[in-house]
Amino acid sequence: MQVIASDGDLELGGLDWTRVLVNLAAERFIAQFGVDPRETPESLQFLSLEAEQAKRSLSVRARAAITVRHQNRLKTWQLERGEFEQSSRVLLERCRQVVQRILKDNRFGWARIDTVLTTGGASRMPMVKELLSQLSGRTLNTSLSPDQSIAHGAALYAGMLQANRQQAKSVYDRRVSERLRRVQQRSVSARSLGILVRDEQTGRRVPHYLIGANSPLPASVTSVFGTVVPNQRKVHVRIVESGAGSDRPPTVLGDCTVSGLPAELPEGSEIEVTLSYDHQARVHVTAREPLSGALAEVEILRADNLQRGVVPEESRVAAAEPGAELKSVLATGAAVELGAAPK
Structure with missing residues (x-):
């Protein structure tokens, strides 16, 4: 198994999309009550948890409720998926740049890509799936668990590294140890x-x-x-x-x-x-x-x-x-x- 190229944005992740919803709800609260719920740790924590749940809901529904609690005030709004996606377009553009950069830097065209395999929690969001489908012109392979596949891969890699050690031989099933020992992986440096x-x-x-x-x-x-x-x-x-x-x-x-x-x-x-x-x-x-x-x-x-x-x-x-x-x-x-x- 050979890794040809690796790229990504270390400062982009699911929390950035959560923050979009936090800001959308906070702006509505400010417009109605004149105070910012993000100014105290307690209110911000409550709002962040609400935004995380709303983000997950918007991956499967067209709208989701989000509640803001601050200074003895409590208000719930319905947020539309379209509004969420419009406010997240800057984040999507960063995703687009990563995909296009890795192909350009390695002189790859989509004709040489057999499968686009998605993983990670953000791959559940329809806007991310649509972006990857548009860029690749392919039906995405979503067979892996978004939440567990990275941990599965890490466990397999650990098994590959340990397969020839005596301690591992006493723990692994002999057939499993033999299969892991046959797997060879060649990686690349992720950064300069x-x-x-x-x-x-x-x-x-x-x-x-x-x-x-x-x-x-x-x-x-x-x-x-x-x-x-x-x-x-x-x-x-x-x-x-x-x-x-x-x-x-x-x-x-x-x-x-x-x-x-x-x-x-x-x-x-x-x-x-x-x-x-x-x-x-x-x-x-x-x-x-x-x-x-x-x-x-x-x-x-x-x-x-x-x-x-x-x-x-x-x-x-x-x-x-x-x-x-x-x-x-x-x-x-x-x-x-x-x-x-x-x-």
Whole structure:
């Protein structure tokens, strides 16, 4: 089983559609009573739960009731599916962009797509189904459970990883273990992976991506960068991945610092940076100064980055630690797939 390409919008999900209904109901409440039910946590929580139920109802009905409770006032309205869909058109456009982008970036036409398989709670909404049907010109395959299929896939993948381990052999049925062992999966990197460097012309810290999105895994890249000041004694490497879309800022994954560089190194001294993705999409980083052999290594686990931060604009303009950066002027090197001869 081979993954050819992966894409998505990390900042788009079912809560965005729930928020549309929250805002629709809140605006009606404001128009009638002159107060905003979103201004207190208790009223907002009540309204959010109501909006979630209304969203689910509108997936199977033409209208749904939603109740707002705030400052001892209680009011119920009927919301039409058409009004919900009209207010959600910006979200649908973002869905359209993701679908069109992954096809364009990978030079795929719909003629090469055999099946459009839907999953996830949002795939229940008629507006999402209609969008995918219009784009693909196909009848959607809705055979999977929208709520459970992701968990099923995760369980199967865990079984594939564990199938050859002794503990798993004692738990799995022998036939199940044998079938899981025969399944081979080849994945790709969901986002571009790189580091922040200082652009010599602008002085801005900008992402320099070494492993492109949808590169086959495992993959490894080594590139050479230059120090930014004379007698630089350490290098701080900040690892980032691309945002969900070309207009989104990069996301910080972690840091790696090389200390104890030789004294009196001239500006532009070479630092080798190696980024690697293993087959489980774990990130390995090595930074090395060739003359002294000074080395730093770090492994970044996705599970440790659930609270990853987006690189703010000011961080991309001014260095977080002046004099401990790398610059892109010496950046050379190309992606080399692990196990393959360098080209």
